[in-house]
Amino acid sequence: MMAMNPNFLEFEQPIAELDAKIRELKIATADVDINLNDEITRLQGKLVTLTEGIFGKLTPWQVSQLARHPLRPYALDYIPSVFTDFEELHGDRHFADDEAMICGLARLEGRPVAVIGQQKGRDTKEKLRRNFGMPKPEGYRKALRVMQMAERFGLPVITLIDTTGAYPGVQAEERNQSEAIARNLFVMSELKVPIVATVIGEGGSGGALAIGVADRVNMMQYSTYSVISPEGCASILWKSADKANEAATALGITSARLKELGLIDEIIVEPLGGAHRDFEGASESLRSSLVRNLSGLDELPTAELITQRRARLRSYGQFDG
Amino acid sequence: MSWFDKLIPSRVRTDGQGKGNVPEGLWVKCASCQDVLYRAELDRNQDVCPKCGYHSRIRARARLKRFLDPEGATEIAGDLESVDMLKFRDTKKYRDRLNAATKQTGEKDALIVMRGTLHGEPIVAMAFDFAFMGGSMGSVVGERFARGAEAALAENVPLVCFCASGGARMQESLFSLFQMAKTSSLLAQMADKGVPYISVLTDPTTGGVSASFAMLGDLNVAEPGAQIGFAGRRVIEQTVRETLPDGFQRAEFLLAHGAVDMIVDRREMRDRLANVLRMLSKRPAMDPPEAVVAEGQPEPA
Numbered sequence: 138m139m140a141m142n143p144n145f146l147e148f149e150q151p152i153a154e155l156d157a158k159i160r161e162l163k164i165a166t167a168d169v170d171i172n173l174n175d176e177i178t179r180l181q182g183k184l185v186t187l188t189e190g191i192f193g194k195l196t197p198w199q200v201s202q203l204a205r206h207p208l209r210p211y212a213l214d215y216i217p218s219v220f221t222d223f224e225e226l227h228g229d230r231h232f233a234d235d236e237a238m239i240c241g242l243a244r245l246e247g248r249p250v251a252v253i254g255q256q257k258g259r260d261t262k263e264k265l266r267r268n269f270g271m272p273k274p275e276g277y278r279k280a281l282r283v284m285q286m287a288e289r290f291g292l293p294v295i296t297l298i299d300t301t302g303a304y305p306g307v308q309a310e311e312r313n314q315s316e317a318i319a320r321n322l323f324v325m326s327e328l329k330v331p332i333v334a335t336v337i338g339e340g341g342s343g344g345a346l347a348i349g350v351a352d353r354v355n356m357m358q359y360s361t362y363s364v365i366s367p368e369g370c371a372s373i374l375w376k377s378a379d380k381a382n383e384a385a386t387a388l389g390i391t392s393a394r395l396k397e398l399g400l401i402d403e404i405i406v407e408p409l410g411g412a413h414r415d416f417e418g419a420s421e422s423l424r425s426s427l428v429r430n431l432s433g434l435d436e437l438p439t440a441e442l443i444t445q446r447r448a449r450l451r452s453y454g455q456f457d458g
Numbered sequence: 459m460s461w462f463d464k465l466i467p468s469r470v471r472t473d474g475q476g477k478g479n480v481p482e483g484l485w486v487k488c489a490s491c492q493d494v495l496y497r498a499e500l501d502r503n504q505d506v507c508p509k510c511g512y513h514s515r516i517r518a519r520a521r522l523k524r525f526l527d528p529e530g531a532t533e534i535a536g537d538l539e540s541v542d543m544l545k546f547r548d549t550k551k552y553r554d555r556l557n558a559a560t561k562q563t564g565e566k567d568a569l570i571v572m573r574g575t576l577h578g579e580p581i582v583a584m585a586f587d588f589a590f591m592g593g594s595m596g597s598v599v600g601e602r603f604a605r606g607a608e609a610a611l612a613e614n615v616p617l618v619c620f621c622a623s624g625g626a627r628m629q630e631s632l633f634s635l636f637q638m639a640k641t642s643s644l645l646a647q648m649a650d651k652g653v654p655y656i657s658v659l660t661d662p663t664t665g666g667v668s669a670s671f672a673m674l675g676d677l678n679v680a681e682p683g684a685q686i687g688f689a690g691r692r693v694i695e696q697t698v699r700e701t702l703p704d705g706f707q708r709a710e711f712l713l714a715h716g717a718v719d720m721i722v723d724r725r726e727m728r729d730r731l732a733n734v735l736r737m738l739s740k741r742p743a744m745d746p747p748e749a750v751v752a753e754g755q756p757e758p759a
Binding site for chain 2: 446455
């Protein structure tokens with residue numbers, strides 16, 4: 138029995154095992170003078186079929202685990218490969234620099250844009266420094282000032298959403314987390330430059346929406362977007378966090394379901410096995426989505442852009458009467 | 459039962475039930491100072507304890523009836539009803555939860571919106587009914603807010619919202635979350651046109667409501683002692699692993715941290731908000747006699 142590979146989720150373990158076997162054979166081929174190429178090719182074909190099988194019927198709870206996969210690319214992984222000339226801008230000019238929120242200027246196919254994204258940490262030290270990707274009020278206020286600067290200079294705003302949620306802490310409350318989020322919704326709804334929001338990992342509630350009011354709202358295929366985490370929902374409504382699986386299904390948090398409900402515009406297809414198995418492929422999908430979406434918005438005069446954004450926001454909701 | 463007992467309508471009969479023969483509902487105990495209060499006196503005092511000043515939670519219609527002038531208020535978008543588009547089912551179906559809430563409260567959803575007057579000046583006022591699923595915001599709450607804001611915008615009259623909500627309604631998932639963006643967008647349009655909006659934060663105002671229109675007032679006003687915050691106490695305690703001090707996230711805490719403009723006693727709410735709104739819309743001050751007349755109006759029950 139093979140030990141569980143920590144870089145693979147439970148449902149990815151069969152993929153991990155087969156992957157390990159192929160690697161072993163490759164090493165063996167290099168060392169010994171026997172030809173295993175046919176066998177390797179056969180197993181590689183099997184790996185594709187196996188991965189397609191597993192990824193073809195993922196449950197919403199499994200997708201939610203993929204969205205938080207320890208190897209999943211974060212904003213700072215995408216930024217250098219999607220954009221060029223990135224210059225990070227720090228601080229909210231009032232209180233602090235929140236490292237859970239990355240802001241900066243960059244070029245997308247040569248064209249200057251403002252980039253804003255949440256950033257989790259990869260190792261323990263970085264996770265702590267970035268507060269596990271949970272921004273505080275100063276993070277939202279930094280994002281706000283950079284968006285307003287982008288508006289002054291006529292630069293489009295690109296946001297990359299990846300957060301469990303806004304930080305629930307004492308000091309965050311003292312500095313009025315609610316107002317920081319609310320102010321972003323208020324300003325973004327009328328910002329006079331195009332905004333394209335993409336959920337790249339976890340879209341966690343108000344903390345995600347605070348950089349998510351946009352002219353186009355897109356999701357990477359295995360990301361999630363929800364009003365509350367499946368665990369949080371389960372512990373409130375089922376009185377047990379163990380029901381996260383059921384909650385994930387009930388909440389409808391996947392890109393496919395949200396597209397079906399008309400709440401997002403586009404699903405950015407990820408490579409087979411998820412963005413973490415082929416980072417360059419994922420990066421290229423994100424880049425071409427951003428370029429395509431921005432060029433569509435470029436044709437709109439500012440007044441029309443705002444009119445359409447208002448109409449989009451106004452249309453949210455379903456009711457009788 | 460004697461012939462005399464039979465003359466008394468059954469609902470006021472005490473029949474020796476309950477301790478000390480006290481008819482139910484005639485006397486109530488203050489949740490804060492534990493003093494026993496006469497129900498009618500508490501009504502006259504707008505559910506504020508005359509002994510300790512504790513502000514009890516009140517229902518949406520009672521709130522609006524007391525806040526607006528007694529004549530001429532009409533409801534906006536009262537016919538809207540929630541739909542269960544996700545077929546959401548936890549331990550109960552969402553549809554069943556809605557029906558139970560309607561049966562219990564007599565309301566179709568958690569926000570009531572009215573067009574009326576305040577000391578004679580036209581206004582749109584809205585209030586949350588916390589008794590309806592914890593005042594949670596789904597599509598209907600967001601839509602009623604939006605229709606109220608659009609009426610204020612179209613008629614150039616001020617908007618006042620009395621908030622009391624646990625946050626976004628989980629059973630409508632992302633539809634609920636996006637109501638935060640929808641309502642904030644309308645407030646941005648009102649601000650652009652210079653139409654005043656006052657948010658009154660009452661007990662409790664948290665989550666998605668707090669992180670959208672509740673904190674976006676030209677004035678954010680709080681009732682004394684109201685719990686107001688983004689994250690709930692329990693969530694914060696679990697995150698920071700410490701017990702939070704008394705008074706954390708109370709109205710007075712928010713005032714001290716610069717989050718609200720002022721704390722206003724419910725009994726002064728009408729006059730204080732009317733005073734501010736008249737200044738914001740550059741109208742003359744209320745005449746003292748008018749204020750006196752207003753004071754002298756019989757208190758609605």
